[in-house]
Amino acid sequence: MAQLKLNLIGDGIDLTGAIKNTLEEKLSKLEKYLGDDERREVFADVIVRKEKYRSSVEVVIYNVFDHTLRIKKETDDLYTAVDYVVDAAEKQLRRLKDKVKSASKKEAQKHKKQITLVEEEVVEKPIEIIEVEPELYKPISVEDAVMKLLGSNREFVVFCNVETGNAAVVYKRKDGNIGLIQMPSCR
Structure with a gap:
């Protein structure tokens, strides 16, 4: 399974150990949607902002099946924003993974059909010329x-x-x- 490398950034807020642990724990659930290639690393920037009474969490995930995902949620509570972002990211990653899987299945079926057609051409019976006397x-x-x-x-x-x-x-x-x-x- 691909591994998600997090870059936690606090903007207007000091990221405490509790916030960092919550972000790492919740975002680690997304690793199951990143593919099976263990060598590939997927990077994510997590930007946490605090402005007066509003908190926002923005996640930008790079190199996911050659795509970049950006999710941003803003609420009154920081932990609620984290939950919203993780849910939205999970939904987008699941959709993207299914899309990539179905595309690879179609490609495999197309390749299989081409192989089948070649086999049928080889198996064909040769044309016989039958002389008919006029x-x-x-x-x-x-x-x-x-x-x-x-x-x-x-x-x-x-x-x-x-x-x-x-x-x-x-x-x-x-x-x-x-x-x-x-x-x-x-x-």
Whole structure:
């Protein structure tokens, strides 16, 4: 768990041992939200101000998941301000930690999907080329070729056109019509 290093600053108030102990004790609860990296140190400036009848506590936490958090509360009682600041800091740190966790989970899932896709590409069955003998033996008319196409579950028919003597193709178009491709003479 990352460790929180505190820098206690008193502005208009002398920080007694009781105040320092209270701040250190309450702010140590925040360490559980700082991450699991024990080598990383997180620094926090704690500024305690006293002006007449008002007390304020400001906490600035640096280097928390590459963010800086600033929380400031002002009340009549110093210890109440400390409680408010600790609660607000805990809420912000929890939210930030959850955000970082969910972002890392999304990144891991994205990486996992990429690996899965690569595995699927490797496992794919190779494409086989199956030779089909065209029906060019006896020339037929375009109308007969269309009837042959409509009478089968094929997508195209290659035939020898009786009118031109050249190869031709009739095929089913996506718009529901029939297409005709006339081949030029190969001779």
